[in-house]
Amino acid sequence: MTTTVSIPTVRARAGAVASRLITRLQNDHLADRPHAVAALARLRRGAGKEFAQVPDLWGLLDTGPLHEPPADGGCPLNEKELSRAEDAVHVAATLWALHQQSRSRGMHQLDRRENPRGLGAAVRRLMPPGDIAEPVLKRFVRAGNAPDLATLAQRLRDIVVLLRGDDIELDYGLLAEQLCHWQEPGGRDVVRRAWGRSF
Numbered sequence: 001m002t003t004t005v006s007i008p009t010v011r012a013r014a015g016a017v018a019s020r021l022i023t024r025l026q027n028d029h030l031a032d033r034p035h036a037v038a039a040l041a042r043l044r045r046g047a048g049k050e051f052a053q054v055p056d057l058w059g060l061l062d063t064g065p066l067h068e069p070p071a072d073g074g075c076p077l078n079e080k081e082l083s084r085a086e087d088a089v090h091v092a093a094t095l096w097a098l099h100q101q102s103r104s105r106g107m108h109q110l111d112r113r114e115n116p117r118g119l120g121a122a123v124r125r126l127m128p129p130g131d132i133a134e135p136v137l138k139r140f141v142r143a144g145n146a147p148d149l150a151t152l153a154q155r156l157r158d159i160v161v162l163l164r165g166d167d168i169e170l171d172y173g174l175l176a177e178q179l180c181h182w183q184e185p186g187g188r189d190v191v192r193r194a195w196g197r198s199f
Contacts, residue, residue: 010077010081010084010085010180010184011085011088011177011178011180011181011184012177013065013066013070013077013085014066014084014085014086014088014089014176014177014179014180015088015173015174015176015177015180016065016173017063017065017066017085017089017176018088018089018092018093018172018173018175018176018177019108019110019171019172019173019176020065020173021061021062021089021093022092022093022096022108022172022173023108025039025040025093025097026096026100026106026107026108027106029100030104030105030106039060039097040097040100040101041097042056042057042060043057043060043061043093043094043096043097044094044097044098044101045057045094046090046094046097047094047095047097047098047153047157047160048094048095048153048154048156048157049094049150049153049154050087050090050149050150050153051086051087051090051091054094057090057094061089061090061093063085063086063089066082066085066086066089067082084180084183084184085180087149087179087180087183088176088177088179088180088182088183089176091149091152091153091156091176091179092172092173092175092176092179093172093176094153095153095156095157095160095172095175096108096170096172098157098160098161098164099160099163099164099170101164103164103167105167106169107163107164107167107169107170108169108170108171108172108173109169109170109171110171110173110174111171111174116198117169117170117171117174118170118171118174118194118195118198119156119159119170119174119175119178119195119198120140120194120195120196120197120198120199121198121199122163122168122169122170123136123137123140123159123163123199124198124199125166125168126162126163126166126168136162139155139158139159139162140159140195140199142155143155143156143158143159144192144195144196149179149182149183152179152182156175178191178194178195179191
């Protein structure tokens with residue numbers, strides 16, 4: 001009898017790293033620890049921007065686990081996979097920092113079947129029950145049609161501002177996973193479908 005080892009995908013690793021980093025920062029921020037408050041302020045400056053555009057953030061997020069081979073086997077990420085994963089973690093973390101600003105409870109919440117926290121579900125909660133708010137829907141569709149990660153990050157920033165205004169939580173680990181997948185060949189369609197289903 002052979003046992004198979006499940007090796008986490010690049011996107012699953014990006015999602016796990018983002019979730020772990022954000023959860024730790026969120027807990028420390030809610031406990032009003034100075035290092036987390038300062039980190040949140042720095043991260044907010046990167047919301048909607050690519051990692052390379054904000055040198056002030058370099059070294060702020062520990063993406064070291066992405067550089068190591070998976071604990072349960074497998075190869076380390078190649079340069080292209082590593083770049084996609086780091087970019088996804090960066091975009092998710094900076095958007096979370098913008099979302100978390102001036103909030104007394106955590107805006108990063110895990111997506112669960114009984115309590116969906118994916119992007120589509122969060123956008124849907126911005127709308128009146130049983131109705132479609134056209135301006136919100138247009139922003140959501142524009143994000144889904146972004147031609148590149150930089151544009152997607154900026155369009156997601158606009159959505160996150162709306163979510164913050166209504167205190168609607170989002171699973172930023174799941175978002176990081178989807179952002180990583182979005183950058184893969186054929187990934188955009190899969191992610192758009194997931195966002196549509198969640199909506």
